[in-house]
Amino acid sequence: MIEIEKLRIDFGGAPVVDGVSLAVAPGERVGLIGESGSGKSLTALAVLGLLPPGARAAGRVAIDGTDVLGLPERRLARLRGDRVAMVFQEPMTALDPVMRVGRQLALVSSKARARELLELVGLPADTYRAYPHQLSGGQRQRIVLAIALARDPAVLICDEPTTALDVRVQARVLDLIDGLAAERGAGLLFVSHDLAVVSNLCSRVLVMRAGRVVESGPVAEVLAAPRHEYTAALLAASDLEART
Ligand SMILES: Nc1ncnc2c1ncn2[C@@H]1O[C@H](COP(=O)(O)OP(=O)(O)OP(=O)(O)O)[C@@H](O)[C@H]1O
Numbered sequence: 001m002i003e004i005e006k007l008r009i010d011f012g013g014a015p016v017v018d019g020v021s022l023a024v025a026p027g028e029r030v031g032l033i034g035e036s037g038s039g040k041s042l043t044a045l046a047v048l049g050l051l052p053p054g055a056r057a058a059g060r061v062a063i064d065g066t067d068v069l070g071l072p073e074r075r076l077a078r079l080r081g082d083r084v085a086m087v088f089q090e091p092m093t094a095l096d097p098v099m100r101v102g103r104q105l106a107l108v109s110s111k112a113r114a115r116e117l118l119e120l121v122g123l124p125a126d127t128y129r130a131y132p133h134q135l136s137g138g139q140r141q142r143i144v145l146a147i148a149l150a151r152d153p154a155v156l157i158c159d160e161p162t163t164a165l166d167v168r169v170q171a172r173v174l175d176l177i178d179g180l181a182a183e184r185g186a187g188l189l190f191v192s193h194d195l196a197v198v199s200n201l202c203s204r205v206l207v208m209r210a211g212r213v214v215e216s217g218p219v220a221e222v223l224a225a226p227r228h229e230y231t232a233a234l235l236a237a238s239d240l241e242a243r244t
Pocket residue numbers: 011016034035036037038039040041042043052053054193
């Protein structure tokens with residue numbers, strides 16, 4: 001369970017995340033949308049204690065009731081992976097380029113589990129011995145997903161996990177995230193600028209603009225009758241028709 005209350009992040013100047021509150025209960029799927037620079041990624045990173053240097057965070061961020069803001073790295077590291085795991089936009093940043101991917105999986109689980117995880121994300125067994133550069137973007141993102149799921153986190157955070165992939169591969173990776181999260185009853189915090197993706201995957205959505213949440217609610221309601229003109233503009237710019 002993730003709880004964020006009145007989160008405020010700045011880099012010494014004006015806040016770039018301002019008064020954001022949201023919660024992800026076990027099995028719940030929450031989408032966080034908004035244009036580039038609206039504060040989505042920083043909000044997600046704050047949950048894992050992975051804010052960039054110079055960032056100052058205030059408010060409350062809790063994982064299963066444990067406050068993570070200001071928690072020592074040693075304790076944060078334990079929560080990461082076990083309770084909450086993250087899949088980033090660019091898989092190469094999450095993988096070690098000079099280590100075979102099977103070994104990277106085994107490091108967070110075991111050799112036998114690594115082989116199971118490969119199968120779980122739909123990769124052939126011989127992928128175990130591949131280096132990241134020998135895989136396609138979609139395959140690399142499957143590995144990152146396998147690493148994220150290795151310790152059965154209660155909540156999976158995905159930050160634009162398919163933006164770098166072509167459309168067909170994108171759909172398959174999203175299906176995989178959808179299926180695996182459902183199978184495990186994992187909660188999902190899904191960061192995206194893509195309203196269509198969020199409406200397929202999530203039951204609730206929060207819309208961010210310039211660091212603030214400007215609208216939130218059940219996806220169907222927000223899309224059927226956006227109350228904020230910014231949400232209406234996002235909707236108009238997406239492939240979705242207003243669902244009236
Ligand atoms: N390392 C940093 N140093 C200074 N300012 C930063 C830093 N990282 C982010 N910011 C500021 O915080 C704002 C929010 O960034 P964030 O990455 O959360 O946006 P986002 O909504 O995830 O955008 P995108 O969709 O492009 O990833 C940015 O507009 C930027 O001004």
